[in-house]
Amino acid sequence: MYENKHETIRFGTVGSPQSTPTSGTPAAIAHIRQLGLDHLEIAWVQSVRVSDETCAEIKAAAKTHNVTLSIHAPYYINLNSQTAELMAKSDERLLMAARKGYLAGAKDIIFHPGSYHSQPPEQVYERAKQKLLEITGILKEEGVKVTLRPETMGKSAMFGNLEEVVELSREVPGVKPAIDWAHLHARTGNGSFNSYDEFAAALKLVQDRLGKDGLKTLHFHISGIAYTPKGEKEHLPLNEADIRYRELLQAFVDFGVKATAPIEAPEPFHVSDALTFQATYRRLLDLKHGTAKHGDEE
Numbered sequence: 645m646y647e648n649k650h651e652t653i654r655f656g657t658v659g660s661p662q663s664t665p666t667s668g669t670p671a672a673i674a675h676i677r678q679l680g681l682d683h684l685e686i687a688w689v690q691s692v693r694v695s696d697e698t699c700a701e702i703k704a705a706a707k708t709h710n711v712t713l714s715i716h717a718p719y720y721i722n723l724n725s726q727t728a729e730l731m732a733k734s735d736e737r738l739l740m741a742a743r744k745g746y747l748a749g750a751k752d753i754i755f756h757p758g759s760y761h762s763q764p765p766e767q768v769y770e771r772a773k774q775k776l777l778e779i780t781g782i783l784k785e786e787g788v789k790v791t792l793r794p795e796t797m798g799k800s801a802m803f804g805n806l807e808e809v810v811e812l813s814r815e816v817p818g819v820k821p822a823i824d825w826a827h828l829h830a831r832t833g834n835g836s837f838n839s840y841d842e843f844a845a846a847l848k849l850v851q852d853r854l855g856k857d858g859l860k861t862l863h864f865h866i867s868g869i870a871y872t873p874k875g876e877k878e879h880l881p882l883n884e885a886d887i888r889y890r891e892l893l894q895a896f897v898d899f900g901v902k903a904t905a906p907i908e909a910p911e912p913f914h915v916s917d918a919l920t921f922q923a924t925y926r927r928l929l930d931l932k933h934g935t936a937k938h939g940d941e942e
Contacts, residue, residue, distance in 0.1 A: 649894055650933050652902040654712055655922040656683030657914045658865065669698075669748075670705035678708040685714045685906035686750065690809055692718065692740040696747055699778035703749030708932040712904055714752040714793075714863060717741035722758035723794075724803060731775075738779060738792070752863050752904070754822045757794035757804045757812075768803050773815055780818035792819050798876025801862045805831065806846055810853045821850070821854055822863045826879065826908070830871035840891040847899045862903035866892070866921060867914075881913035882920060891926045897932055 661679065669686055684701070692880050718737045725731035742753045760768050768851070770835050772794075780792060795810055797804035806828060807820045828846070829837045836842070849876035850858045868885020870877040882889065896903070907918040929935075 650929055651926065652860075652900070653896060653925055654682035654904045655925070656681045656685065656711070656904070656906045657910075658685040658716060658906045658908040659687040659914070660684070661915045662911045663915060666890065668938065669702045671703040673702070673709050673711045673713075677712050679915060679919070681713045681922065682710070683714070683904045683906055684885055685716050685754065686745075686748070687716045688741055688744075689716050690717050690882050692737070692744050692750070694744050699744055699749075699805070703747070706749045713745075713748065713750040714754055715741050715745035715748070715750045716902060717753055717755040719756060723766050723775045724758040724763070724937065725762060725935035726761060727792065732920045735775075735779060736748075742779075742783055742788055742790050742792065743786070744898055744935070746790050752791050752822070754793045754863065754865075756797060756802070758802070758904065760801060760803050765803070765808070769808055772803060772808075776812060776816045776819055780816060784818065790818075791861075794819065794866070795822040795826045796827050796831075798824070798830040798871070800831055800833065800875055802875075810850055813858075814853050819856075820854075820861055820863070822865065823850075823858035824865035824908070825892055826865065826867045826869035826887060827876060830869045830876040833873040833875055834869075835870060837888065838886065838888050840888075840895055842925050843892045843895040844899070847895055847901065851899070859899055860902040862901060864905040865905050865908045866905055867908040867917065871883060872874050879908055879910050881909050882917045889921065890924055890928075893921065896925065897908075897928045909932075 661675050664672045664675040688872050721738050725734045747751050794809050796809050813820045868880035868882050868887050869882050907914050909917040
């Protein structure tokens with residue numbers, strides 16, 4: 645069993661591992677531990693249909709197996725919905741994911757923050773901020789102790805670049821970033837944001853805006869990705885992608901990042917890619933702290 649007191653990133657998968665022998669989230673949690681991973685992001689991406697009793701079973705399984713949990717809320721959330729009816733439905737999806745996620749023992753609720761709808765980014769940002777202030781206020785009154793995490797998005801037409809997500813985290817209590825590194829790479833549309841210097845600059849931005857503690861409470865999505873000039877096309881397994889993940893992990897090590905990092909590769913590659921990320925991170929950590937075994941040195 646790997647042990648390194650310097651290890652501060654918990655890797656896992658978005659959605660249950662495909663190799664889970666039986667159905668149900670508690671079984672997926674047990675399988676995550678059997679694989680040697682530490683985190684599961686429960687993918688309630690279509691809707692939140694789970695009983696309080698099932699939530700209690702999920703929470704108990706996570707505690708038993710020492711697996712941390714996050715929730716990926718439904719895709720159909722938009723902090724900039726264009727009608728009152730659509731906004732009300734969006735609000736309820738996010739609130740329900742937070743309420744049920746809290747009962748299931750999840751600390752973080754990840755969601756796609758919305759679209760610009762051809763409106764000025766500054767206007768959309770203000771509307772998103774006010775909506776998050778409203779929703780976090782409701783959750784606080786209800787005693788639902790979770791962190792809402794707007795995710796960086798992979799298309800330039802979508803609200804949620806790195807600066808927007810980090811600034812929302814600075815201005816709204818109860819909100820912190822979910823940084824999808826593949827999305828940031830794809831969002832450029834030209835293959836940039838794919839070097840150590842760019843990864844380090846992003847972490848420096850988080851540190852500057854949120855303080856050093858901002859680097860200690862992060863949540864990442866990582867994967868390979870295909871993209872067009874307009875941005876994200878689809879997620880890819882690592883062996884088909886151009887993302888320089890070793891440089892990304894080196895930046896995590898150098899900045900002393902503390903995070904949960906579920907891997908969002910397509911099935912059936914998400915387990916193997918998660919284990920690759922974890923093993924590479926651990927090797928870089930061992931090299932930095934002089935704990936690498938013979939044959940690992942570079």
